[in-house]
Amino acid sequence: MDILIxxxxxxxxxxxxxxxxxxxxxxxxxxxxxxxxxxGQLVLISSWFAYSMLVQFKFPFWLGMLLTIAFAILLGWLxxxxxxxxxxxxxxxxxxxxxxxxxYFLEGLTAFIWPQGQGNLPKVFPQTSFQIGPAxxxxxxxxxxxISLILFILLSVFFKYHRMGIAMRATADDxxxxxxxxxxxxxxxxxxxxxxxxxxxxxxxxxxSIAAINYGLVETGFKxxxxxxxxxxxxxLGCIVAGPIIGLCETFxxxxxxxxxxxxxxxxxxxxxxxxxxxxxxxxxxIERI
Amino acid sequence: MSLPCGxxxxxxxxxxxxxxxxxxxxxxxxxxxxxxxxPFYLPRSWFDTVNSIGIxxxxxxxxxxLMGYCGQLSLGHAGFMAIGAFTSALLTGNLHVPFLLxxxxxxxxxxxxxxxxxxxxxxxxxxxxxxxxxxxxxxxIWILQNWTxxxxxxxxxxxxxxxxxxxxxxxxxxxxxxxxxxTIISVLFATNLARSRIGRAFIAIRDNDLAxxxxxxxxxxxxxxxxxxxxxxxxxxGSLYAQYRGHISYEDFTFQQSILYIGMLIIGGLGSSxxxxxxxxxxxxxxxxxxxxxxxWLEHTMTFMPTGFSSxxxxxxxxxxxxxxxxxxxxxxxxxxxLFKSSYRMWPFSY
Numbered sequence: 001m002d003i004l005i006x007x008x009x010x011x012x013x014x015x016x017x018x019x020x021x022x023x024x025x026x027x028x029x030x031x032x033x034x035x036x037x038x039x040g041q042l043v044l045i046s047s048w049f050a051y052s053m054l055v056q057f058k059f060p061f062w063l064g065m066l067l068t069i070a071f072a073i074l075l076g077w078l079x080x081x082x083x084x085x086x087x088x089x090x091x092x093x094x095x096x097x098x099x100x101x102x103x104y105f106l107e108g109l110t111a112f113i114w115p116q117g118q119g120n121l122p123k124v125f126p127q128t129s130f131q132i133g134p135a136x137x138x139x140x141x142x143x144x145x146x147i148s149l150i151l152f153i154l155l156s157v158f159f160k161y162h163r164m165g166i167a168m169r170a171t172a173d174d175x176x177x178x179x180x181x182x183x184x185x186x187x188x189x190x191x192x193x194x195x196x197x198x199x200x201x202x203x204x205x206x207x208x209s210i211a212a213i214n215y216g217l218v219e220t221g222f223k224x225x226x227x228x229x230x231x232x233x234x235x236x237l238g239c240i241v242a243g244p245i246i247g248l249c250e251t252f253x254x255x256x257x258x259x260x261x262x263x264x265x266x267x268x269x270x271x272x273x274x275x276x277x278x279x280x281x282x283x284x285x286x287i288e289r290i
Numbered sequence: 291m292s293l294p295c296g297x298x299x300x301x302x303x304x305x306x307x308x309x310x311x312x313x314x315x316x317x318x319x320x321x322x323x324x325x326x327x328x329p330f331y332l333p334r335s336w337f338d339t340v341n342s343i344g345i346x347x348x349x350x351x352x353x354x355x356l357m358g359y360c361g362q363l364s365l366g367h368a369g370f371m372a373i374g375a376f377t378s379a380l381l382t383g384n385l386h387v388p389f390l391l392x393x394x395x396x397x398x399x400x401x402x403x404x405x406x407x408x409x410x411x412x413x414x415x416x417x418x419x420x421x422x423x424x425x426x427x428x429x430x431i432w433i434l435q436n437w438t439x440x441x442x443x444x445x446x447x448x449x450x451x452x453x454x455x456x457x458x459x460x461x462x463x464x465x466x467x468x469x470x471x472x473t474i475i476s477v478l479f480a481t482n483l484a485r486s487r488i489g490r491a492f493i494a495i496r497d498n499d500l501a502x503x504x505x506x507x508x509x510x511x512x513x514x515x516x517x518x519x520x521x522x523x524x525x526x527x528g529s530l531y532a533q534y535r536g537h538i539s540y541e542d543f544t545f546q547q548s549i550l551y552i553g554m555l556i557i558g559g560l561g562s563s564x565x566x567x568x569x570x571x572x573x574x575x576x577x578x579x580x581x582x583x584x585x586x587w588l589e590h591t592m593t594f595m596p597t598g599f600s601s602x603x604x605x606x607x608x609x610x611x612x613x614x615x616x617x618x619x620x621x622x623x624x625x626x627x628x629l630f631k632s633s634y635r636m637w638p639f640s641y
Contacts, residue, residue: 035417086617092416096363097556098616100549105609111602222428222545225421233417264432267425271407274422278414288500 006136007251013141015227015247020148020203021220022227022239023155024196029233031168031192034084034095038103039200040221045106046072046201047208047217051119061124068201076197080190088189107218119213121205144206151202152240155195159236164191172234219263223250226266229273232283242281295635306485325470329463337462339578343570344469345530346551350558350566351480352523353551358561359484360516361496362411363420364404366427367551370521372434372543374400374528376441379449379538389452393529400525401518403430408517412510415499427545434540446539449532465534472530476523481563483519492516496561546605553612559622568623573608580604 021043028036036042049071053064083098111117125140159165170178171188179185207220227246231238246266254262279285299305309318332340353367364370377396381387387395407426411419434441441447452459452468459468483489491512494502503509532538550573558569585600619626 035420037420083613083617090616090620093357093361093363093560094616094620096417096420097552098613100365100552101556101609101612101616103609104546104549104553104605105613108602108604108606108609112600112606113602115601222424225424229418229421260432260436264429267428267432270421270425271410271429274410274414274418274425278410278418 002136003255007255008248009137010141011248011251012244013145013247014251015244016145016148016240017203017207017243018220018224018227018246019239019243020151020206021200021224022231022243023152023236024199024203025224025228026231026233026236026239027155027192027196027199029228030172032084032171032189033092035092035099036196037096037099038106039224040218041103041106041110042075042197042200043204043207043221044213044215044217045110046075046197047121047204047213048110048114048119050201050205050208051114051121051213054122055119061122065205068205069198072197072201073194076194077190079197080193084189084193085186117214119208121209121213124205124209138210140210144210147202147206148243149240151199152236155199156236164188168192223266226270226273228280229270230280232280234284235280235282238280238282308481329466334462337466339574341462341465341469341534343574344466344473345527345534346554346574347473347566347570348476348530349524349527350551350554350570351476352520352527353555354560354563354566355480355483355492355523356516356520357552357555358565359489359492359496360513361492361499362408362513362516363416363552364423364517364520365420365545365548365552366407366423366425366430367520367524368543368545368547369427369430370400370404370524371528371531371547372430372540373403374525375532375538375543376434376447376528377525378529379447379532380440382452382533383447383449389454389533393526396529397522397525400528401522404517404521404524405514408514411513411517424545427548431540431543431545434543441540444539444541446537446541447532448537449535451536452530452533459533469530469534472526476526477563477567480523480566484563488512488515493561550608553608556612557615557622559624562622562624564627565622565624568627572623573611577604577608580607 021039024042025036025039028034046068050064050068053059053067054061057064059067079102083102084095087094087098123140125143127140129136129138131137159169167178167183168188168191170181170183171185175185178188204217208217223246227239227242230246231240231242246269249269250262250265253265273280297311299310304310309315328340329337349367349371353364356362356364374396377399378389378392381392381395382389403426407423410422414422435443451465459465484492491502491507494505494507495509495512495516499509528543531542535542554569554573555566556569557573558567559565581604585603588600588603615622
């Protein structure tokens, strides 16, 4: 019984962090229809940047975090401006391939600047675990889940009510019509990349303060794709529902079949979802015409 | 295809021929001669690079059929290559199947697994298919990693060099001829496929699959065929890789390798028969010289950087190359070559 509750809470909390990273994907997809395959690498590079700020330069936490977010903003702006904007209107194959090139580049850049390959952020959250009923829960996981949830709510509100958020949704719907209404489409794209990078940076710091900074972060990015696929690519709600589902499947599968199976579960879910219900739980099915 | 001026075709056969002018024939024969005497003049340290170019070229040609002609993205090509490598290693090692038979079986098995992961391509495309093939890559590698009874996990398998009718391919020179025989066969196969009925159907599907279906092309069948052919060639490449290296484990076939193949194809040029050749040769040569000469030199001179920084250099430059090619020349180096050729032919009026 206590194992069960423990698994439920751990799974949900891990899933929330996946959902946060997947949110960064959905942001870009919603506004510009670019599938960002460099998700894990964005998480990796901003975690390493936070490592530099907090461990190598020994800044206080708030300053280091602010600088990391500033770095993420700059990174997002640069990526959109230099790599994605020249490709507007190109076939989807090029758009996917350029994010692959980006993934390779960022991965090389991290290995170039931080060749040690393994780093530990200072612990942000209290380390003590506490009891809910008979189960022992790690406190930091709960903190991470709460922060993800808050970010999700903030982003949803932003998209629902803020001018820029509405412009982003409109751009996703019809770029030409929106341009005719004098919405700066370029700025919308660049904003969505900036948001995605910031979300990835926060997610990265959350995960790597719990575990460690290493190549595993890139694999976390791949696992987040299963959240995106299961939830449906257009939907924030999909991310936040599918994240915990993936997290729970992973934890329960891990405790049932051993920890090596745990790594495989998100990918099996991807295959099953794509075979059965390719547009996910909340995604909209595209009807194509010639 | 543009022709030098004054060349006319008087029959359909001359019109679709690959090699059309006398100069092209001379150049082709010279190239084949140069290739066949290459091992006698090649420095020893380059054999490894040249042979791996030959092997990779088969895989990239397969990817070109799938991605360049049929437009179906596969991010799991290294996984399919791994299937070929392990099938061939197990067949020749445990069951003592003759090499040629094992080669064909490993191609077929990689092709069949490719078919399974190609099934979603009926309903989804673009990004969804990319994710499905990423899943394929990770699932295949996971199975190879954890099915330790057969694949020995990270210890890997030892593979004997190939032998055909008691003819042992146990030296680098013999391996060169073995590998490049298959490389040339597969390049010719892909070139001929592209101008056949099947190739034209692939191109129609790539350009607009709905329109292709309306025109009466059985889209599902041709998409699966593309997956089968692409993964078949990957399996052949894997089988050759296994017997050339002599030792394989799942760690040789990472996701990064899969992206590497896509990058080679993009840099070379999608959907042309020259593209994979240019991309593979140039990228592989650059990478080898980067790791063997430039990186140690940089480590030596730039001592102010932390040690081991040059390991990222390879990835970084390669990623940059993909990005730059996509921005400035999305049709790849093959297109640049075609531009150069036509401006050379038109000279001095090359505008």
